[in-house]
Amino acid sequence: MEAISTLFWPTVAVLLTLAIYTFLWEDNPIYKVAEHIFTGVSVGYMIAQSWHNIIMPKLIVPTTNYFSNGRYLLAIYFIIGGLIGLLYLSRFSEKTSWLSRYPIAITVGFYAGFKIVPIWMTNVSKQLNATIQYPNGDSMLNLKMFGKFFDNPTWGNFISAINGPIIVIGVLLVLIYFFFSFSNDNIVVRASRKPALVVLMLGFGGSFGYTFMARISLFIGRMNYIFSDWIEILTTTLGG
Amino acid sequence: MNFWKRRLPLALTVIYGLAGFAMQIIPALNGYRDIQNSWMPILFGFSIAIGVASLTKYHFTKMRRQPEERVYSIITFISLVVMAVAGLIGMSQDGGVFTKLFDNLFSYVYVPLQATIFSLLAFYITSAAYRAFKVSEWISTLLLVSGFIVMLGRVAFGPLMVFGKLSEWIMAVPTVAAMRGLLIGIGLGIMATAIKIILGIERSYLGGE
Numbered sequence: 001m002e003a004i005s006t007l008f009w010p011t012v013a014v015l016l017t018l019a020i021y022t023f024l025w026e027d028n029p030i031y032k033v034a035e036h037i038f039t040g041v042s043v044g045y046m047i048a049q050s051w052h053n054i055i056m057p058k059l060i061v062p063t064t065n066y067f068s069n070g071r072y073l074l075a076i077y078f079i080i081g082g083l084i085g086l087l088y089l090s091r092f093s094e095k096t097s098w099l100s101r102y103p104i105a106i107t108v109g110f111y112a113g114f115k116i117v118p119i120w121m122t123n124v125s126k127q128l129n130a131t132i133q134y135p136n137g138d139s140m141l142n143l144k145m146f147g148k149f150f151d152n153p154t155w156g157n158f159i160s161a162i163n164g165p166i167i168v169i170g171v172l173l174v175l176i177y178f179f180f181s182f183s184n185d186n187i188v189v190r191a192s193r194k195p196a197l198v199v200l201m202l203g204f205g206g207s208f209g210y211t212f213m214a215r216i217s218l219f220i221g222r223m224n225y226i227f228s229d230w231i232e233i234l235t236t237t238l239g240g
Numbered sequence: 241m242n243f244w245k246r247r248l249p250l251a252l253t254v255i256y257g258l259a260g261f262a263m264q265i266i267p268a269l270n271g272y273r274d275i276q277n278s279w280m281p282i283l284f285g286f287s288i289a290i291g292v293a294s295l296t297k298y299h300f301t302k303m304r305r306q307p308e309e310r311v312y313s314i315i316t317f318i319s320l321v322v323m324a325v326a327g328l329i330g331m332s333q334d335g336g337v338f339t340k341l342f343d344n345l346f347s348y349v350y351v352p353l354q355a356t357i358f359s360l361l362a363f364y365i366t367s368a369a370y371r372a373f374k375v376s377e378w379i380s381t382l383l384l385v386s387g388f389i390v391m392l393g394r395v396a397f398g399p400l401m402v403f404g405k406l407s408e409w410i411m412a413v414p415t416v417a418a419m420r421g422l423l424i425g426i427g428l429g430i431m432a433t434a435i436k437i438i439l440g441i442e443r444s445y446l447g448g449e
Contacts, residue, residue: 009348016349020356024363036312038353040319043295045350046288047320048327048342054285058278074275081279085286091293100290101249101446103283108445109253110280112434113260119434123427127420163413170417171424178425197379203418205386206410208369212387213394215362218355225352 006237014230017222059085131171140164170199250440257438295320323350386410 019034059082066075084106090099133139145161177196180189263273299313323345330342369387372380392400393407436442 009344013348013352017352017356020353020360023360032312033315034353035357036316037319037349038357039295040316040321041323041345041350041353043288043291044320044323044325045327045346046291047324048331050285050288051328052331054281058285059282062278077275078279078282081282082286085283088283088286088289089293091290092296098245098447101245102252103286104445105249105253106256107280107283107287108437109256110260110276112253112437113257113262114264116261116431116434117264119427119430123423123430127424127427131420159409163409166413167417167420170414171421174418174421175424178421194379198382199414199421200418201379201382202386202410202414203416205383205388206390206407206415207419208365208383209387209390209394209407210411212362212365213391215359215365218359219362222352222356222359 007233010230010233014226017226131168134164140168169195173199246446249446250443254438254440257434261438292320386414 016034016037019030022028023031059078063075063078063082066072066078084103087099087102090096131140141164145157145164149157149161173192173196176189176192177200180186184190259276263269263276295316299316303310303313323342326338326342326345330336330338330340333339369384389403390407390410392403393405393410396402396404396407433442437445
């Protein structure tokens, strides 16, 4: 009995893993079962997460605390938040589904205003700053690096000298490519299209290779689980 | 009715949008910002209802239209209910049957399935990339070459270590330039959209009608 309880869940994990990989052959009922189990379990997990990580600590506990501390206005504001959140449930009926616009409108509105400054800081200001200078404060277009290369013409010095200008010119090319993506006869815009595509393709290729290797490492992890961890559990449990 | 269905939600968007912006730039409003930051997730918490509603609606329609596929919808509902109940009860206890059930479902069902489905993409992005490169011009071959070098660079050893250096350079220079250009563009786009939302110009999030 103990052997069954030790083996049961790891074997379930192995069977589900193999069931998903059967899709590599073709779409089949075994894969569909595993896929639908995943959908159900994921949504079930999100429900539990929402309750324990949001509804309880952000609504029920603070509201109770505010009431017991005599901060009634805050408590009422949090109850109103809960009631507005409940309006999402109106989606279950077509007649009342328009009520769900209230929580959506508040969420979209608040975060639209709240995120303007952080987005400016992280996506624009810091990125522009990093395009102008290295983290140590040196300029990206530092001519001293070229001087160093001419003094000592090695491959390493050459790469160090051109890296900064490539990043600066690459960022400018990509920005021009996207901001003037419509038909444009300007000579700068036309001349920058191919070089911009070269930078983008090299960049996308790098991201593609990186993503591919991340997926492969997940695949290796699953194979390692089956052929190392599970086999070990199997031999230990059945052998012992 | 137009007031309740469209104007009031729009007014709330404008009010909360301006309030959100003010809370970021006026230090005197830091106290209100903290309260609002713990208030907003309450709405998120209930938004899971949209996901459950869509899933339920989709599967009920499917069960009616495709009776031969009914068994899969039943499997979805059973696994949803079992995981939700195990999580709701199990996560609030320190031990017990539900906690064990939740831990096992998470470690031996949810995590392996998620990892396997993601790893499955490795095979499909490879075949998709191959088909894309086959029909395209020389510039798309650059994507293939750069991707291939990064893949080799990640597992390079011995004489192949040159791919390791090349891979590092591709990730540190052209990829940084491309992604930084994209990030700046995306950032400006988000800011423009946010301003349009606050001013009530962009209303698509309120749906049709």
